[in-house]
Amino acid sequence: MNELVFFINNVVIAGSVSGSIYAIGAVGVTLIFSIMRFAHFAHGDMMTFGAFMVLLLTTAFPGAGAAFGVPSALVLLPLAMALTALLAVGIDKAFYKPLRAHGVKPIVLVIGSLGVTLMLQGLIRLFAGTSGQSLYIDDRKEIFRLALPFEGVRAPVVVTEPQLYLFVITLVAVVGLHLFLSRSRLGKAMRAMSDNPDLAQASGINTNTIVAVTWVIAGGLAAIAGTLLSLDVTFKPDLSFFLLLPIFAAAIVGGVGHPYGAVAGGFVVGFAETLAVFNWSVLLRPFRDSLPEWLTQSGNLAFVGTEYKIVVPFFILVVILVWRPTGIFKGKVI
Amino acid sequence: MDTKRADTVAAPGRFPLRELLLFAAVLVAVLGVYAAMGPAYSTRMLVEASCYAILALGLTIQWGYAGQFNAGVMGFVALGGFCAMFFSIPVNEAFWESELPGELGLVLFYMVAAALVVFGATRLDRLGVPKKLRTLIAVVLGVVLYLVVINTFRGVADQIESRAGFIGGLGLPVGVGWIVGGALAGGVGYFIGRVCLGLRSDYLAIATLGIAEIIKAFLKNSDWLTRGTATVSPLPWPVPGPAEVGFTLARALYLSVTAVMIAVIFFLLSRAYHAPWGRMIRAIRDNEISAAAMGKDINKRRLEIFVLGCILMGIGGAALASFNSMFDPQGYLPLNHTFLVLVMVILGGPGNNLGTIFGAVAVYIIWIMSEPLALFLMELAVTFGEGAFGWDAPTNLDSRALQARVFVIGLLITLVLRYAPKGMLPEKVRHHG
Numbered sequence: 001m002n003e004l005v006f007f008i009n010n011v012v013i014a015g016s017v018s019g020s021i022y023a024i025g026a027v028g029v030t031l032i033f034s035i036m037r038f039a040h041f042a043h044g045d046m047m048t049f050g051a052f053m054v055l056l057l058t059t060a061f062p063g064a065g066a067a068f069g070v071p072s073a074l075v076l077l078p079l080a081m082a083l084t085a086l087l088a089v090g091i092d093k094a095f096y097k098p099l100r101a102h103g104v105k106p107i108v109l110v111i112g113s114l115g116v117t118l119m120l121q122g123l124i125r126l127f128a129g130t131s132g133q134s135l136y137i138d139d140r141k142e143i144f145r146l147a148l149p150f151e152g153v154r155a156p157v158v159v160t161e162p163q164l165y166l167f168v169i170t171l172v173a174v175v176g177l178h179l180f181l182s183r184s185r186l187g188k189a190m191r192a193m194s195d196n197p198d199l200a201q202a203s204g205i206n207t208n209t210i211v212a213v214t215w216v217i218a219g220g221l222a223a224i225a226g227t228l229l230s231l232d233v234t235f236k237p238d239l240s241f242f243l244l245l246p247i248f249a250a251a252i253v254g255g256v257g258h259p260y261g262a263v264a265g266g267f268v269v270g271f272a273e274t275l276a277v278f279n280w281s282v283l284l285r286p287f288r289d290s291l292p293e294w295l296t297q298s299g300n301l302a303f304v305g306t307e308y309k310i311v312v313p314f315f316i317l318v319v320i321l322v323w324r325p326t327g328i329f330k331g332k333v334i
Numbered sequence: 335m336d337t338k339r340a341d342t343v344a345a346p347g348r349f350p351l352r353e354l355l356l357f358a359a360v361l362v363a364v365l366g367v368y369a370a371m372g373p374a375y376s377t378r379m380l381v382e383a384s385c386y387a388i389l390a391l392g393l394t395i396q397w398g399y400a401g402q403f404n405a406g407v408m409g410f411v412a413l414g415g416f417c418a419m420f421f422s423i424p425v426n427e428a429f430w431e432s433e434l435p436g437e438l439g440l441v442l443f444y445m446v447a448a449a450l451v452v453f454g455a456t457r458l459d460r461l462g463v464p465k466k467l468r469t470l471i472a473v474v475l476g477v478v479l480y481l482v483v484i485n486t487f488r489g490v491a492d493q494i495e496s497r498a499g500f501i502g503g504l505g506l507p508v509g510v511g512w513i514v515g516g517a518l519a520g521g522v523g524y525f526i527g528r529v530c531l532g533l534r535s536d537y538l539a540i541a542t543l544g545i546a547e548i549i550k551a552f553l554k555n556s557d558w559l560t561r562g563t564a565t566v567s568p569l570p571w572p573v574p575g576p577a578e579v580g581f582t583l584a585r586a587l588y589l590s591v592t593a594v595m596i597a598v599i600f601f602l603l604s605r606a607y608h609a610p611w612g613r614m615i616r617a618i619r620d621n622e623i624s625a626a627a628m629g630k631d632i633n634k635r636r637l638e639i640f641v642l643g644c645i646l647m648g649i650g651g652a653a654l655a656s657f658n659s660m661f662d663p664q665g666y667l668p669l670n671h672t673f674l675v676l677v678m679v680i681l682g683g684p685g686n687n688l689g690t691i692f693g694a695v696a697v698y699i700i701w702i703m704s705e706p707l708a709l710f711l712m713e714l715a716v717t718f719g720e721g722a723f724g725w726d727a728p729t730n731l732d733s734r735a736l737q738a739r740v741f742v743i744g745l746l747i748t749l750v751l752r753y754a755p756k757g758m759l760p761e762k763v764r765h766h767g
Contacts, residue, residue: 106536107401111751118744121744122739130737252540314545
């Protein structure tokens with residue numbers, strides 16, 4: 001049973017954590033893609049920016065969380081979300097909108113977003129340095145050890161406080177987005193514009209508003225994902241480059257332009273990553289006596305080493321592009 | 335039909351004033367660097383700029399000729415660098431005298447055999463096996479064989495690392511490594527292109543970004559092959575090295591090699607550009623649908639040009655690694671090896687080879703000079719800040735000042751796209767009557 005606990009700790013929980021982060025990120029990417037039709041490479045850095053804002057605010061008000069009994073970073077998250085949303089709208093106004101007005105090809109917007117990536121990265125590193133910092137400044141990171149009620153189970157299931165917040169907030173964000181897209185007028189307008197921009201404009205939908213709303217949502221979600229990831233580990237300015245590929249893979253797996261698909265894709269990529277680096281020989285240990293020797297002999301049965309984790313999203317990306325480029329949920333735009 | 339429309343008549347050759355002015359400006363800048371920093375440093379800068387010019391030519395045919403955006407130049411550069419290292423450094427006797435080469439060969443043979451078996455399994459449906467069962471068999475077989483082979487391989491790699499350090503080189507002439515580097519980069523480009531080029535152009539950018547990180551991760555962590563973070567140096571030069579003829583002369587000789595390479599590549603590319611093949615490539619870039627309607631095989635042409643660009647990047651990367659005389663997988667950074675090249679191309683003029691070379695040299699001079707300049711400005715600000723407000727500066731100022739370059743490159747990309755999307759020397763499209 002200890003092996004099972006090990007599996008839960010290293011695959012189920014770790015996979016849900018990275019899956020949630022990728023899912024929130026991929027929703028933002030996919031929304032931008034469905035409204036503005038380009039792959040937004042600066043999304044990873046918008047996440048970092050959001051986390052950095054939380055870091056700054058938490059440094060300024062370290063005691064803010066004590067009144068509510070939650071970490072200060074979480075209390076200040078809405079403010080950081082607003083700031084990141086503002087940044088996203090500002091970036092669009094300053095850099096993407098002129099390009100769109102010129103009627104350039106989408107790939108030029110992609111290059112523009114790479115330029116924005118570098119600018120954000122430079123700015124964040126200029127102010128934050130290059131080392132990692134913890135977002136827990138005045139608070140203590142709670143770690144819950146849940147012992148399983150079975151005979152002979154010594155190792156507990158370990159969940160940390162930020163991971164619990166991450167699951168709750170992911171759920172809230174996804175349900176909220178679902179309600180927004182399916183019930184509200186603006187959400188319906190967004191879906192209309194994603195289906196057919198010209199028709200949407202002709203039927204009196206203000207496309208500029210929709211674009212701004214998309215950026216607000218994408219920026220807010222990016223801030224959530226970045227902050228929760230930084231809470232779970234630490235805040236690192238060069239976080240973004242390693243997030244970009246899994247997030248794009250998640251968005252494409254789920255079908256580009258398909259928010260629910262992006263959530264599913266995020267979890268697919270997250271679990272695939274943790275399953276690929278998991279050492280399967282641990283699970284075989286209880287059956288050691290009944291298995292052939294060559295299988296149990298080697299101590300390491302992981303598919304890839306942790307240092308090659310980035311291969312997994314790429315492999316998924318290639319498989320999905322070859323096998324079904326529209327994604328598992330049949331994305332609308334391709 | 336004697337009347338010709340104005341825009342179909344070949345344009346009369348105009349005096350290339352703009353080109354002359356821009357190249358004169360670059361020449362002045364180079365002379366300025368020579369005067370300020372001495373000949374050895376400046377020649378080094380020119381050699382590196384010429385290596386970057388080869389990379390930029392590779393990117394300009396992908397982006398300028400064909401409209402494909404490669405966001406992973408770094409990966410192809412690293413592959414070229416690896417080949418330059420692997421083929422040229424001396425043979426490692428400790429490895430070849432043990433039984434390890436045989437074991438490594440056996441593992442490689444297992445890999446090929448496993449790949450063939452899995453490939454065979456995917457063809458089982460031809461023998462009447464139902465398609466779903468075939469897929470299941472192929473996947474299970476692939477997973478099991480992969481695990482078995484990779485475990486054997488890990489064992490051999492560990493043995494190599496502990497007993498011989500790494501497998502060493504082949505001790506061949508430098509040029510062999512450069513050529514194989516180009517071929518290897520082209521091979522990886524072929525794989526990526528096959529997957530992505532039929533789809534939206536965004537996917538190519540995402541996939542190349544990914545493959546670049548994977549190549550870097552592989553080279554960094556395969557200690558048995560590349561010594562990983564321990565780096566390999568020195569790499570031999572194709573010309574007499576600094577120890578024999580002194581720094582300036584050796585670098586000047588190296589510069590002549592790269593200059594000849596650029597001249598050859600430039601000549602071949604401009605021939606290809608004006609040939610029917612080049613016109614076809616541009617027709618596909620400008621209007622894919624009408625090119626397809628003319629019966630052009632769009633995906634095949636795209637694949638050709640993408641692979642060609644990757645080959646050039648591999649060669650340029652090999653030349654760069656040989657010149658640095660060190661192979662350091664960790665030294666390959668997206669900023670230095672992808673985005674810098676991108677700026678060179680879009681600033682110089684995508685699709686215009688002369689403009690690209692201009693962009694490469696000009697941007698590289700600015701890039702090299704920005705480091706001392708940024709530090710100087712930063713120190714000035716600190717002295718001023720301390721004097722005026724008693725501000726105590728953070729200690730890691732040097733590393734932070736360099737981050738300013740990241741910002742400047744990003745700003746440059748967005749500004750050029752906005753205000754000069756065709757670059758300083760725009761592509762000249764000649765119309766034939």
